[in-house]
Amino acid sequence: MTNVATETMTMTERTRVRRLAERGHYETATIHAILDEALICHVGFVIDDRPVVIPTIHWREGNMLYFHGSAASRMLRSLRDGVDACVTVTLLDGLVLARSAFHHSMNYRSVVVFGKAQPVPEEDKVRVLESLVEHVVRGRSKEIREPNLKELRQTLVLALPIDEASAKIRTGGPVDDEEDYALPVWAGVLPLTLTPGAAIADRDVTAEVPEYVKTYAR
Amino acid sequence: MTNVATETMTMTERTRVRRLAERGHYETATIHAILDEALICHVGFVIDDRPVVIPTIHWREGNMLYFHGSAASRMLRSLRDGVDACVTVTLLDGLVLARSAFHHSMNYRSVVVFGKAQPVPEEDKVRVLESLVEHVVRGRSKEIREPNLKELRQTLVLALPIDEASAKIRTGGPVDDEEDYALPVWAGVLPLTLTPGAAIADRDVTAEVPEYVKTYAR
Numbered sequence: 001m002t003n004v005a006t007e008t009m010t011m012t013e014r015t016r017v018r019r020l021a022e023r024g025h026y027e028t029a030t031i032h033a034i035l036d037e038a039l040i041c042h043v044g045f046v047i048d049d050r051p052v053v054i055p056t057i058h059w060r061e062g063n064m065l066y067f068h069g070s071a072a073s074r075m076l077r078s079l080r081d082g083v084d085a086c087v088t089v090t091l092l093d094g095l096v097l098a099r100s101a102f103h104h105s106m107n108y109r110s111v112v113v114f115g116k117a118q119p120v121p122e123e124d125k126v127r128v129l130e131s132l133v134e135h136v137v138r139g140r141s142k143e144i145r146e147p148n149l150k151e152l153r154q155t156l157v158l159a160l161p162i163d164e165a166s167a168k169i170r171t172g173g174p175v176d177d178e179e180d181y182a183l184p185v186w187a188g189v190l191p192l193t194l195t196p197g198a199a200i201a202d203r204d205v206t207a208e209v210p211e212y213v214k215t216y217a218r
Numbered sequence: 219m220t221n222v223a224t225e226t227m228t229m230t231e232r233t234r235v236r237r238l239a240e241r242g243h244y245e246t247a248t249i250h251a252i253l254d255e256a257l258i259c260h261v262g263f264v265i266d267d268r269p270v271v272i273p274t275i276h277w278r279e280g281n282m283l284y285f286h287g288s289a290a291s292r293m294l295r296s297l298r299d300g301v302d303a304c305v306t307v308t309l310l311d312g313l314v315l316a317r318s319a320f321h322h323s324m325n326y327r328s329v330v331v332f333g334k335a336q337p338v339p340e341e342d343k344v345r346v347l348e349s350l351v352e353h354v355v356r357g358r359s360k361e362i363r364e365p366n367l368k369e370l371r372q373t374l375v376l377a378l379p380i381d382e383a384s385a386k387i388r389t390g391g392p393v394d395d396e397e398d399y400a401l402p403v404w405a406g407v408l409p410l411t412l413t414p415g416a417a418i419a420d421r422d423v424t425a426e427v428p429e430y431v432k433t434y435a436r
Contacts, residue, residue, distance in 0.1 A: 053262035
């Protein structure tokens with residue numbers, strides 16, 4: 001029997017976590033969960049032998065990571081042409097305050113995906129873009145106006161298979177040198193979370209704030 | 219008289235914001251403020267003609283952007299060798315919920331810095347690493363144990379001049395097509411902020427939680 005929770009990525013030279021290897025994770029479920037929680041990613045690609053890193057929205061369906069944007073975007077045009085991409089997602093979970101400067105750290109969960117993206121066929125765009133809205137705000141896609149033909153034509157959607165990927169995770173408190181535990185300094189973790197504030201209605205809105213906005217959480 | 223607030227970066231082919239050019243900002247003060255608020259950046263570099271993007275901590279002093287880590291880190295060793303880097307910082311400020319799927323967006327402030335990093339000389343490391351602690355948690359550097367010689371030797375600190383950089387910023391509510399304003403759907407902005415939770419003390423801590431932890435904010 002196949003158990004999705006224990007599926008793991010095949011480690012490659014690029015995805016093997018080298019520094020602090022004990023923080024490396026290769027289970028598909030772990031990688032997917034981090035990609036799904038994050039609202040933005042950073043896409044790296046090479047132009048004229050030099051790196052470019054651009055923040056953008058990503059979303060996932062199954063084993064595919066999606067990106068979208070204007071068909072005029074340099075990033076999307078570069079990626080569409082099949083160049084190598086590195087997509088990195090990082091969730092910052094807290095500050096780790098140690099007794100020594102050296103052992104200060106951060107708690108985080110990150111994923112790196114390597115690969116080449118391909119354009120999503122026209123006939124799949126409506127469905128895939130609906131899953132983008134649901135990724136960002138679950139429950140919203142049914143309420144809003146769908147993309148029309150002109151908007152679909154202006155939008156490039158790319159898919160990157162999540163085949164070569166790994167996660168890196170740090171959790172827990174500081175790990176100080178044994179002799180430093182006697183120092184009279186406070187040490188511990190300050191958790192950090194991306195928290196919604198009060199929703200700000202646009203002009204001419206008569207509808208109530210929806211439940212999915214009021215109770216928004218990642 | 220020189221007015222720092224109005225200093226601007228010289229725009230280059232790489233830093234000119236192309237997509238939605240009205241979101242591009244080139245004032246030094248704007249770029250510095252975004253770099254200073256952010257706790258992590260994404261560093262892009264090229265290995266074997268392919269892009270790699272790694273999240274790490276950055277900090278700034280004057281016109282220099284700093285990174286640090288183990289002297290054994292592949293990223294730091296690559297950057298130390300003077301390869302081209304692209305460092306991107308993104309602050310996510312909110313979800314922009316429009317009446318149409320197409321006009322959904324996010325509010326954000328991002329900075330992209332291009333350049334080549336150089337190692338910080340040994341004699342400057344203590345001072346520069348102290349400014350790292352102060353960047354992350356102002357007020358903490360005086361309380362903790364300073365790095366010893368062994369720790370300094372293990373730590374590589376790199377400096378990247380902030381000479382070729384630009385910011386991209388979106389603020390405000392959704393901008394829908396005129397005919398969509400009549401739709402009965404809620405629209406507006408859901409602000410998002412990185413918020414500290416309650417501090418979690420490590421084992422064997424007798425000191426009170428410091429004020430700078432209790433009132434932590436970026």
